[in-house]
Every structure is written in structure tokens, then in C-alpha cells.
Amino acid sequence: MRTGLVLPEKLAKQIDCILVELYRKTGAGCVLLADITGQLIGAEGQVQNIDPVLVSALAAGDVAAMAELTRQIGEESPHGSFLHEGEKKSVYLFNVADSFILIVIFQADTPVGLMRLFVRRAAERLHPLTAEFEDLMGSPRQVANTAFSTTLAHELDNIFEGL
Amino acid sequence: MFINWKSREINLKIVYYGPALSGKTTNLQYIHRKMNPSMRGELVSLKTRGDRTLYFDFLQLELGQIASLKPRFNLYTVPGQVCYAKSRELVLQGADGLVFVADSQQQRLKDNLQMVRMMESNLGALGHSLRTMPLVLQCNKRDLPAVAPVSLMRQQLGFNGAPCFESVATEGAGVFDTLKTVINLVVSHAQREL
Numbered sequence: 455m456r457t458g459l460v461l462p463e464k465l466a467k468q469i470d471c472i473l474v475e476l477y478r479k480t481g482a483g484c485v486l487l488a489d490i491t492g493q494l495i496g497a498e499g500q501v502q503n504i505d506p507v508l509v510s511a512l513a514a515g516d517v518a519a520m521a522e523l524t525r526q527i528g529e530e531s532p533h534g535s536f537l538h539e540g541e542k543k544s545v546y547l548f549n550v551a552d553s554f555i556l557i558v559i560f561q562a563d564t565p566v567g568l569m570r571l572f573v574r575r576a577a578e579r580l581h582p583l584t585a586e587f588e589d590l591m592g593s594p595r596q597v598a599n600t601a602f603s604t605t606l607a608h609e610l611d612n613i614f615e616g617l
Numbered sequence: 618m619f620i621n622w623k624s625r626e627i628n629l630k631i632v633y634y635g636p637a638l639s640g641k642t643t644n645l646q647y648i649h650r651k652m653n654p655s656m657r658g659e660l661v662s663l664k665t666r667g668d669r670t671l672y673f674d675f676l677q678l679e680l681g682q683i684a685s686l687k688p689r690f691n692l693y694t695v696p697g698q699v700c701y702a703k704s705r706e707l708v709l710q711g712a713d714g715l716v717f718v719a720d721s722q723q724q725r726l727k728d729n730l731q732m733v734r735m736m737e738s739n740l741g742a743l744g745h746s747l748r749t750m751p752l753v754l755q756c757n758k759r760d761l762p763a764v765a766p767v768s769l770m771r772q773q774l775g776f777n778g779a780p781c782f783e784s785v786a787t788e789g790a791g792v793f794d795t796l797k798t799v800i801n802l803v804v805s806h807a808q809r810e811l
Contacts, residue, residue: 462622463622463623470623491630493619493691494628495619505658507689508659511661515663515672518707518710519707522703602684602804603804606688606801606804609681613653613656613680617651
């Protein structure tokens with residue numbers, strides 16, 4: 455189980471480049487990258503009334519449930535992608551190296567074959583970066599100075615006061 | 618925990634765990650109702666037609682900028698029914714802190730204990746243990762008759778070292794004290810661990 459991940463700026467920029475390219479090539483409403491625990495890592499584009507953090511959490515739940523379901527029926531290598539075709543918008547989830555999920559929300563009239571192709575290519579480019587992620591997980595890093603926890607505790611007192 | 622230095626965001630995952638009908642969802646509903654809407658997202662519940670949690674509830678809190686960082690807390694509940702053991706393990710993945718919501722009624726002590734064992738087993742499967750995970754015990758439903766003494770609950774559940782709060786989640790008593798404490802525990806733990 456991962457214990458923590460600190461994403462350095464350089465790696466964040468590399469990921470953003472891949473997400474931007476996928477977003478532009480597919481004309482998707484938005485492209486998100488989440489980890490398997492549901493944390494949002496990167497986002498490009500915006501769809502009205504859609505909260506990327508919430509979408510990431512739900513996508514992770516979906517992928518985890520489907521992976522377990524396929525394992526239960528004896529599929530050792532569960533298929534890495536899930537597509538929901540809606541009337542107006544569709545969602546495509548793509549499992550990257552069993553650690554991350556590429557989430558694409560797009561107009562339902564977009565050719566699905568094209569979407570699959572571009573998403574697969576983006577996932578191939580993300581794949582080597584996942585190794586860097588693995589190295590970073592739980593590695594010693596400065597999270598925040600003591601001022602952060604002290605200020606946070608103070609802020610919590612203010613925010614929650616009287617609730 | 619996930620920290621993005623580019624956007625200066627710190628994301629932390631807190632999971633509310635406990636037996637069926639102990640008040641996990643009620644905690645999140647109260648937090649959602651009382652928090653300033655600018656600081657919280659939508660409360661999403663994946664539940665059955667009978668209004669029982671099927672997979673998880675999810676609520677995101679964003680407390681604004683603190684010491685030049687943007688902390689974001691993702692609150693989850695697990696389904697309490699015994700049959701959803703695997704779902705609980707999936708939700709626990711990546712958890713940075715836990716709130717164990719115990720039902721204080723004397724006749725539920727066995728259920729609480731059973732769920733503690735399951736939590737230990739879930740954590741073990743994920744390479745963690747109760748000793749290393751920031752945890753707060755919440756003894757809920759203190760307004761009901763025939764509740765067990767808190768000292769007995771702590772002892773029986775084996776949470777002697779963990780902070781403990783008495784609560785009535787339906788009325789909000791103890792809900793924010795629990796949340797504040799688990800957030801502070803998680804942040805100090807993260808500073809020590811990383």
C-alpha cells in the first residue's frame with residue numbers, strides 16, 4: 455500500500471503536457487489523471503457542473519470494483535479500460551500500470567475508436583512516468599514546515615467554531 | 618496522501634469506519650450541512666434503495682490557503698454491513714487516517730468488536746496496522762438508553778491510546794471535535810513519516 459506521494463514540479467509538468475495533448479487531439483470536455491486511491495493528480499479542461507476531485511474518487515471506486523469483479527470470475531489480467539456511452543456525454547476510464555487512471559469525459563458523438571486510440575497512446579507515454587511515481591512513494595520529503603500544522607490547527611478552530 | 622508542489626496542494630484521505638448503522642454517514646451529512654459551501658464539495662453517497670451505504674460516501678473539504686499550501690481533505694465512509702468486507706478494503710486504500718465510529722449501545726459491543734477485527738485485517742492486507750495509522754475513536758449515540766461506559770468501550774475495542782470523543786452525530790455533538798482531531802493527527806503523522 456502506498457504511504458504517500460509527493461509530486462515534484464518537473465514531473466507534474468511532464469504529466470500536464472501529456473494531458474494537454476490528449477485534450478487537444480480528442481476535443482474532449484476534460485481529461486483527468488487520478489491515482490488508484492482516487493486522488494486527483496492532474497486535470498485539463500473543464501466540464502460544467504463536474505467536480506474533478508469527485509470524478510476521480512468515483513472513477514477509482516469503479517476501477518477497483520471492476521478489477522475485483524474480474525478477479526472473482528477468474529480473469530487474472532482484468533481489462534484495463536471501461537467505457538460508459540451516454541446520450542450526451544461519455545466517460546472513458548483507462549487503467550495505467552495498475553497505479554493510475556486516465557479519465558476522459560467527451561461528447562457522445564465523438565468517435566469512440568478515435569478516443570480509444572489517443573487514450574492508449576497517452577497511457578503509453580504516461581507509463582514510464584509511473585515508475586518515477588513508484589520511486590517517489592513514501593520517499594523522505596519535506597511535507598510542510600511546523601508552521602503549517604500550527605496554522606492549520608488554528609484555522610480549524612476558527613472554521614469549526616460554533617458548528 | 619498526495620502532495621502536488623506545482624499547485625501546492627496537499628490531499629489527505631480520511632476514512633470513517635465502523636459497524637452498520639453506527640452513524641458514519643450521519644457524521645458526513647452533518648459536516649456537509651454545517652460547513653460553509655465554499656469550503657466543501659457535494660456529498661456523494663453510493664447507496665442501496667434501502668438507503669444503506671453500498672460502497673462509500675464521499676465528501677471533500679477545502680479549507681483555503683494555509684501557510685502557502687492548499688490542504689484538501691477527502692472524507693470517505695465504508696459500508697458497515699458485514700457482507701461488504703471487500704468494499705471496505707478497497708475504500709481503505711491510501712487512507713491517511715481513520716475515525717472508528719462505534720455504536721455505544723451495550724447490545725452493539727460485539728458488532729463494534731467484530732468490525733475492529735475486520736479493520737485490522739483490512740489494514741494488514743494493505744500492509745498497515747492500527748499501531749501506525751492515525752486513529753480517533755468516536756463513541757456515538759450517547760443519547761440513547763443503555764449505553765456502555767466509554768472507558769469500557771475503549772478497553773474492549775483496544776483503543777486505549779487513541780483520542781476518543783463521545784458523540785450524538787444526529788445532533789452534531791462531537792462531530793467536529795472528531796474531525797478536527799483526526800485532521801491534526803494525520804498532518805502531524807505525515808510530517809513525522811515523510
